[in-house]
Structure formats: structure tokens, C-alpha cells
Amino acid sequence: MTGAERSGRPAGAGEPAGFPLYPLLIAAYFPLYLMSADLGMTNLSDVVRPLAVCVLAALAATAGLGLLLGDRHRAALWVALGLVITFDFRLLQRMIDGVFSFWIEELPGIYALAGMVAAAVLIGWRARPGANFSRVATVAAAVMVAFPAATLVHRGLMVNTASADGGGERGPGDAAFEAVRPGGDLPDIVHIVLDGYSRADMLERYYGFDNSEFLDGLRSMGFAVADGATSPYSQTLQTMTSVFTASDLDGVGGERTGADLRDALRARLRHNPVMATLERLGYETAALDIRYDPVRMDQLDRLLDRHVLSNFEITGLRQTVFYPIALKAGLREASVPPETFAKAYERELTGPYFLYLHLLAPHPPFDVTRTGEALPPEGGFWSMNDGAHYTEHRPEKREAYRRGYVEKLLYTNDGILGLVGRIIGEAKRPTVVIIHGDHGGGLWFDHDSAERSCMQERFSPLLAVHASDGRLQRDLPRDIGLANLYRVVFNTYFGTAMPLLPARSVFVGWKQPEFRRVVAPAELARTCGPE
Incomplete structure (x- = not known):
């Protein structure tokens, strides 16, 4: 015993x-x-x-x-x-x-x-x-x-191996940016990314939505709209890395796969030549904090409205039992709160400045009405699932996606018109404003199957630009690929002569981001429909 x-x-x-x-x-x-x-x-x-x-x-x-x-x-x-x-x-x-x-x-x-x-x-x-x-x-x-x-x-x-090798910090096209020298009256630059925002023709075709009121509002403020713009990639991380490196990303990440490849892409985005060059020219750089780590630019001079809890911690909390209890108790906040559009972030900055606002709109979660009222996300759990991760190729889920997307898009439209109207109206210096989607919507998109995806919808983003002197509007090709966006901006305002890359769209696998397939022009032109 x-x-x-x-x-x-x-x-x-x-x-x-x-x-x-x-x-x-x-x-x-x-x-x-x-x-x-x-x-x-x-x-x-x-x-x-x-x-x-x-x-x-x-x-x-x-x-x-x-x-x-x-x-x-x-x-x-x-x-x-x-x-x-x-x-x-x-x-x-x-x-x-x-x-x-x-x-x-x-x-x-x-x-x-x-x-x-x-x-x-x-x-x-x-x-x-x-x-x-x-x-x-x-x-x-x-x-x-x-x-x-x-x-x-x-x-x-x-x-650690990639860092020791200097991976992600330079690319073959960086030399063109390094040749830029200070001079002249440098414009303030406001870069607004509306995640998953489709072109007007795609909204009409696949969502039954007429976006002319919003586009007419932009044009009345002097914006030019590229009604044939295309995305270089089907995913946000790759597209924004391509935009800020002004490249096609060939060779980035080498032979890495999966999470290792995404780490290399994120490192390349954080050390991109566009933002680095602007900082070297004396720009104050700032970004709005965002609940999506791949495009969270905390390496810039200022991160505005910094969140107390990390995105990973918030994601973890939303996986626990506490989240449905909070929703049941009415505790919720839209992924893009109304105050995002009302806050004059640009007033906090000293010119010349570069301000990057990446908003999860109209991308899921569909958690807000057109009037700005926060809603419990479809299905009860906050999620950024897009494409077939959301719709599961089911008609009723597609209809929920279409309904939620349009509702959030209307909310976004009102907010953006107010935001850019204030920026342009109060500008005391030369100012450039860029608004674009990183890719189109995901109503007919499958992250892991090019064959089950509507390439036309996914690779057709909104793009509108404004410059107080009108030069950028004149220089903007209507069918520009987003990889050329900063080639056009730098050629117009910083004295470079970078040739424009051939427009190219690449489907990337979600579970296997190393899988890349160039989308043929015929696929981009093909109209999709119910299965």
C-alpha cells in the first residue's frame, strides 16, 4: 500500500x-x-x-x-x-x-x-x-x-537561409529604379487597393450590377479609368509583389514551394524597389494597418491605426468558442469600418508622401451593408475565404456570394468617393491618386483548379488614376497590365524610360503556389456561365 x-x-x-x-x-x-x-x-x-x-x-x-x-x-x-x-x-x-x-x-x-x-x-x-x-x-x-x-x-x-543569401531584397529590374535622382516638385502619391474589385464589364456580366454611377463620380473628379486593365496573377500576394516590383516575378523564390515560396514573395514585397526608391527620394511613407499579413506594410515609416492584437492572434480567436459567443452577443465590427473612409490619414503626413491603403473590400468577409451596418458574416464565422473556398461550387452559396459582394461594393463605392474627393479637394501639392483591384471577384473562381475557374472574371480588375496635372491620365494605356503600373508612374514623373512589359496573366495554385500557368488571351476573352 x-x-x-x-x-x-x-x-x-x-x-x-x-x-x-x-x-x-x-x-x-x-x-x-x-x-x-x-x-x-x-x-x-x-x-x-x-x-x-x-x-x-x-x-x-x-x-x-x-x-x-x-x-x-x-x-x-x-x-x-x-x-x-x-x-x-x-x-x-x-x-x-x-x-x-x-x-x-x-x-x-x-x-x-x-x-x-x-x-x-x-x-x-x-x-x-x-x-x-x-x-x-x-x-x-x-x-x-x-x-x-x-x-x-x-x-x-x-x-533564415533566404535571409542569409539576401533573397527577396533585389531583383533584375531594380537598377532602373536606382537610377532615379531627386529633382523637381515630387507629387504626393495615394495608392488605394480595393481587394477583389472587378472591372465594370465584369460586374455587369457576372453580378448583374451597373457600376456606372461610381465610375462617373470618379471621372467627374478627373480620374481616367482603364476599362481593359488586367491582373498579372490570380492571388493578392503575387499581384501586389508584381505591382511594386514592376516585374513579372520570374525567378522570385527559386525552387521553393508552398509556405517557403510565400515567405520569399513576402520578403520581396517588403523590400520592393518602388517604395525603397520613394523613401530614398525623401518621401514619408505610410500604410494603413490591415488584417491580412501578406500586404501589411509595417516596414514603412508609419503604420497607421496599428492593431493591438496581431492578425494571427485575431485569426486564432476567431477559431475558438469565444467568437460565436461574441457574435451572438452582438459584438461585431466590419472588416472595413466606416471610419476608415472618414479619417484624413493624409493630413498626418509631410509632403512629399506615399500613402498605401489596402482595403478588404469588396472581398469577403461580407460583413457590412451598403449603409455601413456591421453584419455577422455569411455562415456565422469571419473568414476571408474567396472563390470556391466560399461558394463550394454550390448555386445557393454563389448567390450568397453575389449578394454579399454587391452589398459590400456599394458600401465601398460611397466611402471611396468621399475619401478621394477630400484628398483631391484639399490637396495643396501635386497629387497622384491610384485606385485598383488586385484581381477581380471570385464568383466563378477556383483557387486550385484553372479548369474550373472563370479567367475573365478573375483577371479583370478596376483601375482608375488621377493626377493634378493630368499627365498620368494621358499616359495610362486602357488595356494596361498592373505589372506596368509603376513603370508608367515613374516614366511620367521620375524621368525613367522603362519599357512596358507584355501584358501577362498567370493562374497560381493556392495549396501549391509554385504551380503557375500562363492564361492564354482566348481564355481571358471567354465568357463564363453556370455549370
Whole structure:
């Protein structure tokens, strides 16, 4: 008989050794798995803080509950059950829906949560795990954690290798930008990207929406609209890297694949020659913070409206049980709040300045009405899923996409007209304003299948430009490829003579970004329709 049995205490209670580690490992698994599954869209360093918070919270909860119950192994089980419900609520809800699908299409979230909590309480109340259970659970949890940890270690080594090799910091076309020298009255530049904003002809054809009121409003302010503009890539990261390097990206990333390739592209975007040249010319550079890390320009002089929590932390919170509870309580904010359009960010800057505003509009989430009222996103969970990741090639989901896209587009149109009207009206210096979509909408797009994608819709973005002296409007080709955008700007205002690249559009795989297929002109001209 052990000393614990003779004293009447539960096995393991009050003993200094054998603290159960599996709740800490389960807590660590959640941020590690999310980071390993994000396909290179986020900085690796962003996992450190949520990892520490999760592990320390699990440690404190296990130790505190162990003192309260007088049994640390039982406390560990209670904490582990709580972590599983907190972090895996969405997965568990889908499993419950599958079980009850013969009876009810979808069990309301509050009932699913109540059922999970009741089951966890029953298990925690009845179970009496001991040291052996904790040891087995710890080994199982350690094996589980090892997989995402190994993935992240590999990715970290690849990032460090790329940095040591100077990867992502220069390209073959940078010499043309390096030849620019200060001189003349440099214009202020406002660059606005409306993520997923399609050209007018695509909106009419695929969304049944007439965008002439918005475009006429821009033209009345002196904008020129390129009604035949095309995107160089089907994804945001590649397109914006192409825009700010004024290149076709051939050779960027070398033989890297997956997350390693995206890391190389993100490094190239952060060290792009356009912004670097403007800084060298004496521009104050600034960007609005955005809930999308690939185009988050925190390397510039100023990051405006900086978020307290990182994008990775927000993504993690939205995967937990707390997010549907917050939505149920009415706590929500649009991905592009109305104040974004009302704030005069340009007034905070000293000319000449470069201001980059990348807005998640009209791109999902569809979480706002045309009047600016915040809505719970379609399906109940905030997500930037686009194309078939959203529609799943289902007619009813396509209709939800079309409806949400148009509603958010109307909201965006009103905000942009007010924003650029203020900038142009208050400008006291030569000013250039660029507005464009990085790519078109995703109603008929499949991230992982070129054959199931409507190339015409995806590669046809909005593009409108304004310059106070009218030169940029005159120099803008109507069928410009976005890779040439800053070639035209620099040729017009900074004395370069960069030749325009042949317009080229490239489909890129989502899960395999190394997969690239040049889209033939006939595909871009082909009208798509219902399957």
C-alpha cells in the first residue's frame, strides 16, 4: 500500500513530482497547428506570444484547479476538456451536425455548446485519472505537437537561409529604379487597393450590377479609368509583389514551394524597389494597418491605426468558442469600418508622401451593408475565404456570394468617393491618386483548379488614376497590365524610360503556389456561365 493510499489522499495529490504536462501540450498545439497550416501567409514570430499565453494559461489553470480539487491529475483532465471545447468548438460542432444530420440540418450553436459542456462536466465529474493516465496522455499530446513544431522549424530554417543569401531584397529590374535622382516638385502619391474589385464589364456580366454611377463620380473628379486593365496573377500576394516590383516575378523564390515560396514573395514585397526608391527620394511613407499579413506594410515609416492584437492572434480567436459567443452577443465590427473612409490619414503626413491603403473590400468577409451596418458574416464565422473556398461550387452559396459582394461594393463605392474627393479637394501639392483591384471577384473562381475557374472574371480588375496635372491620365494605356503600373508612374514623373512589359496573366495554385500557368488571351476573352 502506498503512502497516498494509507493517508486517504488521491494518488498524486500534493506530491511534488509528476505534474501532468498534457494540458500544456494541448494548449501549445492550437497556435502551433494554426501557424503550420497558414501556408506562409503570416510571420513565424507571430506565434510566440499566443503560444506563451496559451501555455501559461493552461499551467495556471491546472495548478490552481489542482489545489482546489486536491488532485492535480483530475484537474489536468478538467483543463484538457475545457481546452478542447474552447479551441475545437467548430470541429466538434461539425461532428455533432453529422451525427444529427438525419434529424436536423444544423444544430444551433448554443445547443451544441451546451451539449459539449454537459458531456465535459459529466466526464470530469465521474473520471478519476491517475499518474499513469497523465503519462500516457502526455506522450500522446507530445507526439501530436511534434508534427506542427517540425513543420515550423523547417520553415524557420528556410527563412533564415533566404535571409542569409539576401533573397527577396533585389531583383533584375531594380537598377532602373536606382537610377532615379531627386529633382523637381515630387507629387504626393495615394495608392488605394480595393481587394477583389472587378472591372465594370465584369460586374455587369457576372453580378448583374451597373457600376456606372461610381465610375462617373470618379471621372467627374478627373480620374481616367482603364476599362481593359488586367491582373498579372490570380492571388493578392503575387499581384501586389508584381505591382511594386514592376516585374513579372520570374525567378522570385527559386525552387521553393508552398509556405517557403510565400515567405520569399513576402520578403520581396517588403523590400520592393518602388517604395525603397520613394523613401530614398525623401518621401514619408505610410500604410494603413490591415488584417491580412501578406500586404501589411509595417516596414514603412508609419503604420497607421496599428492593431493591438496581431492578425494571427485575431485569426486564432476567431477559431475558438469565444467568437460565436461574441457574435451572438452582438459584438461585431466590419472588416472595413466606416471610419476608415472618414479619417484624413493624409493630413498626418509631410509632403512629399506615399500613402498605401489596402482595403478588404469588396472581398469577403461580407460583413457590412451598403449603409455601413456591421453584419455577422455569411455562415456565422469571419473568414476571408474567396472563390470556391466560399461558394463550394454550390448555386445557393454563389448567390450568397453575389449578394454579399454587391452589398459590400456599394458600401465601398460611397466611402471611396468621399475619401478621394477630400484628398483631391484639399490637396495643396501635386497629387497622384491610384485606385485598383488586385484581381477581380471570385464568383466563378477556383483557387486550385484553372479548369474550373472563370479567367475573365478573375483577371479583370478596376483601375482608375488621377493626377493634378493630368499627365498620368494621358499616359495610362486602357488595356494596361498592373505589372506596368509603376513603370508608367515613374516614366511620367521620375524621368525613367522603362519599357512596358507584355501584358501577362498567370493562374497560381493556392495549396501549391509554385504551380503557375500562363492564361492564354482566348481564355481571358471567354465568357463564363453556370455549370
